[in-house]
Amino acid sequence: MVGTEETEKRYLLKAEVLDFPYSKRTRWLATRMGYEISAMSDQENGLPEFQKWPELKLPDLLFSDTVRQVHATIEKEWDPLQRSACQTAAGRALWKHVIHDPLADLLAGETYLTSLHEKIKRDCTNDAREISGVILAVRTLWIDSKLEAALHSFNAADTQVVLLGAGMDARAYRLSFLKESHVFEVDLPEVLQMKNTLLQAAMEATNYHQHLTMKAKSLSRVVADIRCNDWLEKLQISGFVPEKNTVWVLEGVLYYLSHSQAMQVLKIIADKCKLTQTVLLADFMNKASTTLSNSIFHFYSDWPDHLLPSLGFSHVKLSQIGDPDAHFGLMPDPLNLFNKLRSLPRSIQTHPDDGKPCCRLYLVQASGSPTKAIS
Structure with missing residues (x-):
């Protein structure tokens, strides 16, 4: 563009x-x-x-x-x-x-x-x-659009956005609707250090300096490993306020974690629904998708829209790549892989046409608040 x-x-x-x-x-x-x-x-x-x-x-x-x-x-x-x-x-x-x-x-x-x-x-x-790359494009656009809608729904000027496993995310520099939000990027020290070095190099380059104008109200980088149990404490030390309305983003992260690690992260986020308006935006692999790399992908959920309510979220909406809110005009071919999968019930593990595993990526928005707690 x-x-x-x-x-x-x-x-x-x-x-x-x-x-x-x-x-x-x-x-x-x-x-x-x-x-x-x-x-x-x-x-x-x-x-x-x-x-x-x-x-x-x-x-x-x-x-x-x-x-x-x-x-x-x-x-x-x-x-x-x-x-x-x-x-x-x-x-x-x-x-x-x-x-x-x-x-x-x-x-x-x-x-x-x-x-x-x-x-x-x-x-x-x-x-x-x-x-190639269309999944990354759709996932980015989906999270951007849901993030904007969630922040608008809060009707509050002072909001928080937490990017867990933020990696090379640059949303704080490119999304103007974050102007009233405090953004927290949580990741490993070596990741944040390398990212900071790259951004510093951009600051010193004439052609890049213009792109480093902060769009968010504030940005805090939090050195923490979400696979450990102390990341929330480190987040709070960095200025995160549990009582403020918050959107949590887990983009391309969950399936790299073990089952126990992923569940612990999800439970910590879900627990915040008891304190304030809380929204989770995340992508989940189904079980078949983990076979794409048995040594890399671990956590999966075939039914995240059932899992998340059991943890404390009151509303969950699941989308698949190619759904009306998850294609952005990028995959209209009815015979592409994603549209073919959408036509099959999620309970089917292998495709009847070729016998291959039905590898699905779910885009999930979950929310909850003290006034909408599950009884």
Whole structure:
């Protein structure tokens, strides 16, 4: 998306709500990004056929000594959970026609940008029904839109947003609706240190300095491991107030945790429903999805909309990629993987067409408050 105006992104999100035709919405996005567009097709989904994805243009800052050293250390020393932060940033950087995140390429690094771009090019060449990184794009847009709606629903000027396992998240710098919110980024010391070094390098670079204007009311980085039992105490020491209305974000984190660790985190958040208005935004894998990497993915829930009420949330809404509130015009093909899965009951573990596991990613919004406590 060209420019830095938040209104552009808000227009994109509202295009979905206003039910703009796919053709109108996609042509608007594509022309702003300079895509090479062939004639509009008469396909049922109404989308244009893109001749090619834009070529990857890496910013000069990625080749500075400081930034190169940071990303070399990340490649050498970080585990899969930590490195997933860079993968997410790469998705936001390369899907910039729908996500405005000027810091994403810096935070992602050359390795992850190049790798994802190669996958995207291959998908485009092969006319794939879903393009690599689309899940990251949809998840980002879904959380952004639900976060904005949740903060507006609080009807309070002094609110809190806690990003657990924040990684390379830059929401505090890119979302203007956080102007009345105190944002807390919680992560491991090495993650926050590397992130701070990258942002400091951006501060010193002419082309990036303009993107480091704080949009949130305040930002606190909290060094803590959510796999341990002391992260809430460290959060409070950093200024978090349990009695203030809070949105908690667990993006791309839960399934890397053990079952006991994930449940402990969810219980701590759910317990805050007894004190104040509390909203949780998170993504959950089902059991079949953990088979994608038995050594990396651990926690799962086939029915998070049943699990979370049992912990104390009074309202839970579950979406799947491709649902009306979770596609943003990015996956209209009825035969793509996500739409095919949505047509099957969640109880089915293997797809009847090919016998493959039904790997699902659920986007879940849960909420509760003292006045709506479960009896």
